[in-house]
Amino acid sequence: MDKQTLLNELIFKAVRSSGPGGQHANKVSSKVELNFDLEKSNALNEAEKTLLKKSLKNRLTTSGTLSLQCDDSRSQHQNKSLLVKRFLSLLEKGLEIPKSRKKTRPTKASVRKRLDTKKKQAEKKQQRQKPSSE
Incomplete structure (x- = not known):
């Protein structure tokens, strides 16, 4: 896995963040979305791709694209760096x-112990019964 090639293959998109924020949120696109096409990646070999497909199958789209987003900070640059860190740790x-x-x-001792406790429990239950009328 070549990290520099991976980072060059990432596609970033800045969009407006949801939630409260007044005029600032209405003017500034601080939320960052990251898209990474796992199928077309040159930084990963086939074995790594199949391993990632298996481990990230719930996060991948039907076309094999990994999509992440971050709007933790009000700064687009901070969100982008956080997103890159998350992406690399995820990979x-x-x-x-x-x-x-x-x-x-x-072990033989654990089997013996289990059988002994079963036998004691059975004897205890047997003694609680009414005596037979013979």
Whole structure:
């Protein structure tokens, strides 16, 4: 993954932010939207693309585009830098290969302990019953 090539492939768009803000919000486009086309990216190899498609499948559009937006700050530049940080951390997290789970078996002592407690519980229930009329 080449970060500089990735950053060159990003498409930014500044739009008006929603919510209150008076005249400032009506004049200034401080909200920033980021679009990244995962399919057409040259910075990622095919293995990384398939891994990202799998891990980011809920965030991708049907055309394979990742879309993020930020309106945390009133400054467009701060929103843009926050968005780039989020994007890079999202990709790094998506490229992590999950650790495979090793099957384990319960120890003999734990099996014995479980069976003993079952037996004690059964005996307790048995003693609570009315005696048979034989």
